[in-house]
Amino acid sequence: QVQLVESGGALAQAGDSLRLSCAASGRTFTINTMGWFRQAPGKAREFVAAISWSGSSTYYADSVKGRFTISRDNAKNTVYLQMNSLKPEDTAVYYCATRNVGLAFDPRAYVYWGQGTQVTVSL
DSSP states (O other): OEEEEEEOOOEEETTOOEEEEEEEEESGGGOOEEEEEEEOTTSOOEEEEEEOSSSSOEEEOTTTTTTEEEEEETTTTEEEEEEOSOOGGGOEEEEEEEESSSOOOOGGGOOEEOOOEEEEEEO
């Protein structure tokens, strides 16, 4: 089992920056890919970004490319999501998730999930 705890969600204004963190515990040696997803009210959970175990490979949704940066610190078993130039459409609950093999975009491919952290962006 892997436990994930997200933090850093907040109320922000358009153009602001936020940094989300996700700390993993438990059987962290099984973790390969770490990803961020988000879910807005009434919408399906969508892929935001993912990073390989080494950090050398990253993928982003087109909607956040150039604004968000995913990174990880394996010594701390933590993944980060730096969010710049926030827009109201970024408002959602943000979840981190892990899987024990390579990168994937489909949330169904991820095994462990955190409880989520709320990001709200106003004009």
